[in-house]
Amino acid sequence: MNKLQPTNAPVNLGRHRRACSICAHAQCEDIDAAFIAWRSPAAIAEEFGLSDRASVYRHAHAFGLFPKRQRNVRAALEKIIEKAGEVDVTAAAVVAAVQAYSKINAAGQWIERTEQVSLNDLFDRMSTQELEEYAQSWKLPRWFTAIAQSATGNDGQE
Ligand SMILES: [Zn+2]
Numbered sequence: 823m824n825k826l827q828p829t830n831a832p833v834n835l836g837r838h839r840r841a842c843s844i845c846a847h848a849q850c851e852d853i854d855a856a857f858i859a860w861r862s863p864a865a866i867a868e869e870f871g872l873s874d875r876a877s878v879y880r881h882a883h884a885f886g887l888f889p890k891r892q893r894n895v896r897a898a899l900e901k902i903i904e905k906a907g908e909v910d911v912t913a914a915a916v917v918a919a920v921q922a923y924s925k926i927n928a929a930g931q932w933i934e935r936t937e938q939v940s941l942n943d944l945f946d947r948m949s950t951q952e953l954e955e956y957a958q959s960w961k962l963p964r965w966f967t968a969i970a971q972s973a974t975g976n977d978g979q980e
Pocket residue numbers: 838839842843844845846880881884
């Protein structure tokens with residue numbers, strides 16, 4: 823695998839399927855669903871007995887699961903809110919997540935009287951490294967929470 827390959831490079835699906843342990847997996851659909859629901863690829867690999875999380879990323883890339891997952895912003899926010907009791911998430915991030923969740927419609931669009939911010943755009947702006955860190959530790963980049971908070975007109979004190 824060439825690591826320098828751009829993530830939007832076309833994938834030969836036939837070739838992917840022959841080499842992919844997830845495509846051949848009896849629970850392939852469950853794995854796809856877990857990925858779209860923002861389960862961490864490491865946790866998915868462990869739960870479904872996959873060799874490593876890189877295979878999850880390769881499979882997700884081949885089937886266009888990243889944009890699907892990015893549109894599923896509400897699931898991501900639910901995860902942050904759920905995880906708040908288990909791991910170190912900054913209070914500001916949780917506050918921003920709860921506020922965002924209450925303002926996002928089913929299409930993942932931010933509904934605000936004065937200003938409309940699409941969280942999809944924020945997730946789109948995250949680098950692969952930031953997404954990876956988010957998947958691992960639920961840490962959102964500082965700029966992300968800053969934008970989310972300014973969009974809600976809240977400085978995180980309330
Ligand atoms: Zn696959």
